[in-house]
Every structure is written in C-alpha cells, then in structure tokens.
Amino acid sequence: MTGPSWHERLLGGFKKTSDRLIGNLAGIGLGRLGTEQLDEIEEALIASDLGPATAARIRGRLEEAQVERNLEELGIRLIVAEEIAKVLDPVSKKLEIAAFPRPQVILVIGVNGSGKTTTIAKLANLLLEQDYGVMLAAGDTFRAAAIGQLRTWAERIGVPIVTGPEGGDAAGVVFEAVKQATEKGIDVLIVDTAGRLQNKRELMDELAKIRRVLGRINPASPHDVVLVLDATTGQNALNQIEVFKEVAGVTGLVMTKLDGTARGGVLVAAAQKYGLPIHAIGVGEKVDDLRPFDANEVARIIAGVEEFTSPRSA
Template identity: 80%
Template sequence: MSTTPSWHQKLLGGLRKTSDKLVGNLAGLGTARLEDATLDAIEEALVASDLGPVTAARIRARLAEGSFERNMEELGIRLVVAEEIEKVLATVARPLEIAAFPRPQVILVIGVNGSGKTTTIAKLAHLLTEQDYGVMLAAGDTFRAAAIGQLQTWADRAGVPLVRGAEGGDAAGIVFEGVRQATAQGIDALIVDTAGRLQNKRELMDELAKIRRVLGRLNPASPHDVILVLDATTGQNALNQIEVFREMAGVTGLVMTKLDGTARGGVLVAAAEKYGLPIHAIGVGEQIGDLRPFDPREVARIIAGVEELL
C-alpha cells in the first residue's frame, strides 16, 4: 500500500492553518441569535480571515436573508461560508490549457523575488509533462545572482531542457533563442522565467516590453500566457502585487504558492473576488508534484472547516 499522501490529504494539511484561523474567528458566534450585532461580528471574523470585504459582506447578507434558522449553529454558518467561497472560486479555477498553434505556447512567468517563482516554473513544467506535453524552460531572469543556476537545478529535476545565457545577459535574446529551439524541436510549451525586481519598475517594464517585442516578431499571438506567481504568506500584499503586475505586464492568470505555510490562505478567495483572473494552480508543498489545479468545492469546504465533519 502506498504511503504517499493524496492531493486531497495534502490540501487538508496544507490549508489547515487557514481553516483553523477561520474556524477560530467564528467560534461561538453561531450560538447567538443572528441579530445585527452577531452578523457584524461574523462579517468582521471573515474579513480577519483574509477572505476580503466583498465576500464577507455577501456572506453576511445571505445569513441575514432569513432563509436560515434564526438561531444557527456554528456548523450551519460554516456551511454557508463554504458555499459562498465555492461560488467565488468556481469562476476562476481554470487549469492552464496548451492550445496555441503554431507551437510553442509561450508562457511568461512573473512575480517578485521570494514568491516561489523559480520552483513554481519547475512544478508547472512537471505538471505539463505529466499531461504528455513537451516542455522547455528559458532562463530570462538574468538579473538575480544564482537565478540561472537554480532554474537549471529545477529543470534537471523536472527532466526538461533549459535555454540559458550568462548572468546579466540580454533576457530578450534568451527568449528569442528559446522560441527558436522550441520551434525546431516541436516543443508544446516554452515557460519563460523573468526578473522579479520591483525596486525599479521602469527597468522591469522596459525589459518586459522588449521581451514582448521580440516575441511579437516571432509570433504575434505570443506571449500566450502571462502568469503571476503569488506567495500566500504575504496576505493582502498579494493583492497589491496583482494590481502592479497587471498594469505592468498584462497578467492573464495566477498561481498561488505556499498555502501550506500560512494562516492567510483566505487571500486566495479575496484575489478571486477582486480581480476575477484565472487561478491555474495552487501550491501546498515543496515537492515537484505539489502544484495542481484545484476543485473549488473541495478547497472551499476545507477552508471553511467542514470537509472533515460531513
């Protein structure tokens, strides 16, 4: 019998801190009558759990409708929370599709340094190779020391080729070479690492613009995806990053990492509610297989603390 935990078990463990925080914030509130003061307290508890003010307000309004028992038990409230979270996540839970023709599908991966961008690229490559796609990586983050070496290590683990150049080299030139090689080899997806510094937005914008120009000359439809990697442990700051990178880089989708390392995983819901961008996958571990698309119902019930009770 295999002792390897299933994805469901990893989600249960990875989202434990987030679930415990939400359940703890709601503790005792279901035993009182759902009068305005109680509803206010529930709404505040949901906001404190990083679900975001819009989702919290909608859950409060639903509880106030009167279509529920006026003296709801705590579990009943958590079931409503789970249903509303599922509604939000269902609109954005979209696995990455490799559909570009001609190939390769060019995927730019962006994100601040420390967000888990490099490991996410490797995990995404692993996920796609599991689906029998040919994958190649391009080391377009030539600015950060050791970034190229780290990506090489992860490319080796994922079993995919890496196009690389010298540290401090021209990122657009590496991307050009990546597309050339991927086209020649019949590769399905080219995943491009990019610099993650935000200290000088102008430099980063100029670099991304140059990469886009080079890609546009090779294939006007590329890049086909611009994926922003978010670190869940940063909480509400992740929303600020979406705002900045959406303006700078034309973000088309999100991946949220490190959900297992934080009690602030409710920001997944807040990001979905506020921006409505596709969330292609979530990460709940450090192994190369610990990045997956997700089931909105499953994640919602785990976050609300009802998955193990029903």
C-alpha cells in the first residue's frame, strides 16, 4: 500500500498555515471592498506571517480587481495565490550539481534545533535519488550528539561519512572529507557545521577557517552555503537569515518543519525580503519528506484555493 503523494503531504503540511490565513480573512465583508475591508485584509495577511511587503502587494491587487467586479471569497483566494506565486516563483530553484572538478561542496548551516542534521540526511537522500554519489562530513564537532546523529543517518541511507573527535578541528574534518571524496570520485560532499549562533564571533571564525581550507583545495569551494530554517520560528527565521548572511555568505535556503506550524507564510516573507533561492522544503520526518517545490502549487495551497475548489477528503 503506497503512502500519500507529495501533493497530499503538502496539503497536510500547509494545512495549519492555510487555516490560519483563511481564519484571519473570515468575517471580512466581501463584494465591494472599501478602505476598511482592505485594511483588514492587509492586517490578516501580515498576521499570517506573509510579511508587510507581500500583504501590501496583495492589497494593491485586490483594490484593482474590485474596481472591475465584486469579489467573492474564491476571487480573493485566487488573487492571494497569484501574488504569492509571483513572490515564490523567482526563488524556487533546485540545487544544481554542476561543479567541476568534483566534489561539489555544500556547507549546511543553521541554528541548533532547526533540524539541520536531519535535513542534511534528507538532502543527501534527494541527491542519491538523482544518481549522484554523496558523502557527508561531520563538521559540527562542537556537539558529540551531532556527530553521532549524522553517523546514524549516513548508515541508514548508505553513504560514507568522515568524522572527527568531539571538540576537534572542524576544518581538519572538512579537509580530510574533500580528500576522500576526491579520491573516491564522489559528486557531492555535504558538510554539517556548528550552529551556536549565540557566540557569533566564534562561529564566524570557524566558518572562515573552513572556507580558507576549502579555498586552498579549490578556489570555487564551497560551491553552496545552504541555511536550514525552522518554519515554526516564524518571523525569527528572518532574523536568522540576516545574521547568517553576514556570518556565512548564505547562497540558498531550505525550509523545514512546515507541517508543524501555522507560520508557513514566513516562506513567502523570506522570499520577498531576501530573494535567496529556496532549494527545497520539508513537510515531515521521513527521509523522503524533503523536495523541491512548485511555487504555484504551494501558493494555491497556502491561499486555500485547493480546499475551496475540490471536495474535502474524508
């Protein structure tokens, strides 16, 4: 018996976010929208974590549309979906594996508790499905638990891993991993890094050292610096992007734990504010619960269009 499709998992994953948005919009008078109703809709969109810029953009579209026709609930939802899709579409970018010479080095960063280590395993699994050879490097030597957890995942999905002792030199682990990956002809090396953001200077120094070591091996490395964000933190995720951009030179994002929150709208706010590529989203705990996303599909789900236009499943 097959499990739910990715679309069904997305519907479930964004349900709390969609319910929150629709709940915030409920009770606002439809038909001819005056300034008061438009103000209420804009506030409802901001309250759903879509961010003030996107909320203002949607308000503007609604204002234009209602000049032409009276808007019913579906009409509002469709406009919300269209505008969300316009924000998400430019940043919906699959992680491309194109480095030559190999390996392509992906530094994965994020605060402790964001689901970083699990996301690395899911990302590795996604690349394995595309027939790439993958190796992991346990560069978060600060926490023994992180090393053990990553080793367990490596064994589970069947990929090699390079580790070092707790408290050891992270740059040394990364150097050894690149050496081994090169010798074995590995396509992608995914590197875990420490997430102790409370000591920004120490983290910055460690990441700078890793970058220097990688740069000596290959000036183009690291090829990607991917920030893992926990959607349940809502607007705090935006603060993390700000800090990690400064500390680590983030090149792309992965958003996790969208199934556990009503704050999935922050995905849209992040896209609007920073324009960084969003490589994948996670909506579950299983190893295959991380996938590239379709901007239109996600936008329609967040806006509740799917639920409104199709019969509810039992």
